[in-house]
Amino acid sequence: MIKNHAKIKNNMLNILVIISIVLIVATLLVMAANKSPIKAYQAFLFGIFGTLNGFVEIFVKSTPLIFAGLGIAVAFKSGFFNIGAEGQLYMGAIGAAATSIFLTGVPGPLRLILSIIVAFVFGGLWALIPGILKVKFNISEIITTIMFNYIAINITALVVRGVLKEPGEYLPQSPMIEKAARLPELLPPTRLHAGFLIALLMVFFMWFIMHKTTIGYELHVVGLNKNAAKCTGISVMKNIIISAFLSGGLAGLAGMGEVLGIQFRLLDGISGGNGYTAILVALLGFNHPIGVLVSAIGFAALQVGSNTMQRQLGIPASIILIILGLVVLLILAKDMFFKERKITINTVKEGGE
């Protein structure tokens, strides 16, 4: 919300140092794997820019990260530590799949819209419960959202073996969703689907909500200083609940995108940890919607590039997890490298107290 040139300059310097460290570490890792760093970077760049399919895949892979990352960002901004995007994503996936499978009578496009709404609501409600537990009973959301992740994963496993199981099939999966109710393909034969556009829309929408409306203003205030919010009549409880619901809903859309845009059915383990990755994506994007967009696409590019490195040179793709974790740790540790210009506030402490 606030511009400060010295701060931005300082940040740029930080980012440069972090990027250099990451590049050095990546090079060392490639060398540890007994591969030529130059070839590795070539393969990496080829993966990203070499083919249309590869390039487009970045946006495919970034879609769930954008959704879930936006959700986590709004939660973190208001001081609700939502670690449960993974579970909320699964609930959204269930909601989307159930709607499009059960409402066969409803025409395709309408069913699609309904699926999206239901996915949002499912995910939102799944985050709302920890939200209520936090504001009403003061139970830490960090632990409850983790519990809710596992419960959601198990519920998914149950429904693909139960109510949503494809009749007559052995595999635990839902039936295929018919074409009319899927997210439209954007660029066949690539996997790019309309979910990416919705994600972009959501980036704009969340940016608007967070920075241009009273809702976002209240969320910011509550996240920064709950006492001041109370003293000026901004309800902490209401805002935590709003942010929990929004946050879970957005994560739910990530699940929706996977079901209606990629797999076209509900499966066990459909998220594959995107909900956890999105936490780091949000943090790297400084919990700002635009930042989330940038870091989600950046991370997806890393993913695509290193997948190519693995295919072409046999360098383990797990290298990207190392890098992602490392970047977050470096950002946390940056105080060790840079003494931030201490800004002294003119606080006069009275002697007696």
Place this chain on the structure above:
Amino acid sequence: MLEQMFTVAFLTTFLTSSVRMAVPLIFAGLGETFSEKAGILNIGVEAIMLSGAFFSFAATYVTGNLWLGLIGGMIGGMMVSLIHAVFSICLRKDQTVTGIALNMFILGATSFMFKILVNNNPDFPQISTFHKIAIPMLCDIPVIGPAFFNQDIIVYASYVLIILSTLFLYGTTWGLSLTAVGEHPRAADTVGIKVYTIRYLAAMINGVLGGLGGAYLTLVQLGVFMENVTSGRGYIALAVVIFGRRHPIGVFLAALLFGAADAFQFRLQAIGIQLPSQYLTMLPYVVTLVVLLFSAKGSSDPQSLGKPYIGDAR
């Protein structure tokens, strides 16, 4: 179906595998208990266990010695918890964020290192595991005997550890200091307890025990390492700690319950019953939530859990 389930043979194998499933959770849960009692909430148990699992495997794989493997596991776990400790105690960073970043980092690092380690070797990297040692007399007790007293040495170590930890936490001045540091660090400071030192020590204990928990997975349960071999057990350990109310015996029982839920689904499959096991896998989490809800008022959370301590506050 019910007749099949209530045979001695079924119960014995079921209980035996429950104990085996519980052991990693007992170790990791105990470690996290020490950490949380000292005021550090480490969400990175998953990373600690995974690192322990990898380094124990690597050490055994390279040296062929299981004991060196155990030591490798402990060191592997400790390295991770020390990183977390530096971030949360020294740099006063958010403990949850650090934990999540570590989980991701270690998942990548162990997978990467594993690939490099075994790439030279085309054989499937299997290592020998610890053998069972039956304790005379005790192992003859029906059902319970074989389950609890015909196990490997690490299982017995976990029993000893439970007793020692209980004694340590509730019977020694060290335990008091640890509790004080987690509850009211300033009060501890004013009577000359070194808050930072104790927090670092607690973090190290967490690393060693979590590392052992991970080592048990590779050295005993599986005999192999694979990517993400812990698959969320670190998060379960967090639930175990809460469910066990941060008491070693509580942690032991909670771990057994989670282990039993795990074991039961395998048993059911083994005798050919097609009951969705997810009901059972899910149950401990639901129970943990209910426990949280009903103990919300008399919460066992240390007062300063997750809060960095600033020595010279003024």
Place this chain on the structure above:
Amino acid sequence: MAFLKMEGVSKFFPGVIANKNVSLEVDQGEILALLGENGAGKTTLMNILYGLYSADEGEIYINDKKVFFSSPRKAIKAGIGMVHQHFMLVQTLTVLQNIILGLKPKGYPFIDYKKITNQIKLLSNKYGLAIDVYKRISELSVGEQQRVEILKSLYREAKLLIFDEPTAVLTPQETDEFFDILQKLKEEGHAIIIITHRMSEIMQVSDRVTILRDGKNVVSLKTNETNPHELSLYMIGRELKDDTTKNDVKTKGELLLSIKNVTLKEKSETKLNHINLNIHRGEIIGIAGVDGNGQNELANIIAGIRKCDDGEIVFSGESINKRTVLERFNRGIAYVPDDRHKDGLVMDLDVSHNLMMRSYKKEPFSKHLVLNRQSIIKMADNAIKTYSIKTPNTTTDVKLLSGGNQQKVILARELYENPELIVVSQPTRGLDIGATENVRMLLSEMRNSNKSVLLISADLEEVLILSDQIAVMFGGQIVGIMNNDENLDMQKLGALMGGHLDQPSDVQEQGILMGSHLKEVSKQG
């Protein structure tokens, strides 16, 4: 030969002199009272003695040997024990466990409960500190917890015991018991320092009094050669000038706010005890009193941040008990909290975003939830001009502003909608002279335009300068209301603030006297 001697001790914090050249001494078998207002430097001085701070100048001697404590552990070793105002006890541990915390008792590292219990029993019998050593701290009353703190020090063989505001949280009965314990400690040859600003206590228990003001020694007196009135004059210190801005308008406006029999409880503690207070238009009511006697709670229940357990608050003829903070603000109740950083502002937001905190929901600042940045900036620019807030621009973080300008931001925000009543708590705390003048001017203007001000301040001078009426709070009650005119009895005011509610004839009856006195003064007011 005194047991403890502090000579010429000074302590400077950035921008503040906490202690300047302070000296005191206390002997074994002697009780020294350290008297002073909030901010006089008492606690800092004691923290230096206890090794929590190091002095910038001066020396400390124990038994004529020069000492230096770099940590509490060293101070404890030298025989110094401190009972903090906020007890340093671990709630989940038992009495015994708290007493031996950080020590290496017999049987280390194991705890020989039997032996230690006996040791503690010996101590508690000797000093009359009966306590069940196996109870958890959380199960104990405040008085009992204090005993644990004393036992903790005695178990560490403390020769000198420091008590920081020991009676602030005690009931009258517990206070009496505490005094008995003090007497015992004295008889057993301990040196005792009690930090307080309650006259009655000083007169009752101390042998000597050392008075601090603005971080400096004022005087040291023998208790039996002085009296509460003299003490309160030394404590307040200033030649209380009559040229302060007394209000010339003496006809009260209509009744605006009426607090009827309001009680507030927190856990088992009574924070506000049957408060009655009326505020009329065109007047400033000053609440005098030492910090922590219920002033903040009073402000909170008027602003609506906390809801009272009993009684009624009527504003402009309407009961507002059930109204939210925002509803009360919209009806004309503004509030300036005492802690700018914690409660007043969002330090990480800029000036404009802090200025809009109260009014952002209204047009033109927002319409259908959408903010209108332009009109907000315009409002902020106006506020900066009107209140001469010194800031580079409206998008500067408030944390970068000086304290005075931060306070102006809060005032500008609270006054923006022309409130009928403003509740201000410690409005000039930590501000320089210029900013202080500014803030006081604003409050006077409020009154002169037929609005009302409830002024809560621990700075008595401020209350005297601004108020038309002064209400004194003590122990969650309003113990006196008086007109701030030429007839104001300064000595009585000081005595009331110290909880000394009547002539010092019989302090034992204080608890009973308090009630009757209350009725008497409220009739007066």
